[in-house]
């Protein structure tokens with residue numbers, strides 16, 4: 001059954017929609033253009049949605065969840081289509097603000113606003129009630145586990161493959177390694193000292209990138225009822241601790257909190273899958 005699901009996903013046609021094009025040229029120009037045809041993506045298909053200015057949002061159909069998941073973490077380039085002034089501030093002089101790097105310094109509240117913006121843009125152009133939102137922690141874990149009991153998003157081996165972005169031996173001046181052997185993943189070198197372009201952050205067998213590492217990802221769920229914190233999952237480029245890299249590990253952050261290691265990914269889901 002699982003292999004059949006993989007086959008469906010991997011054979012899915014790539015279809016590009018231009019539903020966001022009107023945002024570029026303004027309302028007047030948009031009214032003069034013919035309406036694009038909707039919906040073009042069918043269940044089982046993966047594809048992309050155009051956000052304008054050549055920016056696209058890639059989606060992968062996840063059969064076990066019966067909806068689409070962002071193929072990548074939301075990038076700075078994608079987020080700036082919503083918030084043109086957004087800046088992912090540098091960390092220790094290392095750039096985090098590249099268009100293809102994941103957007104960080106985005107709070108849970110802001111991530112939800114981005115989802116709401118995406119949803120408004122597809123209104124009337126997608127089956128009624130479908131919406132963009134953050135994944136629940138359980139949904140995120142389902143996508144990370146790829147249908148089996150794997151310990152980590154890439155599988156069960158240790159250290160992680162080098163195309164998954166964690167704190168490895170990259171970027172360390174050789175003598176420093178002698179004194180930081182317990183502060184990096186020994187035997188792991190991913191080339192990126194900080195976040196990687198999302199397409200270089202490791203793909204799972206479903207074709208979803210960055211489910212482990214690169215940046216932590218906001219989930220919809222509350223972590224602490226007492227403190228109102230929200231779940232983040234997946235670990236990040238600055239993590240080396242084995243337990244943080246597991247598919248089911250949940251960490252937390254305040255919903256208005258931001259930092260250099262937390263980003264997010266969107267899902268496009270039917271209304272009956274969404275909690276308030």
Ligand SMILES: [Ca+2]
Nearest residue numbers: 210213215234
């Ligand atoms: Ca990630």
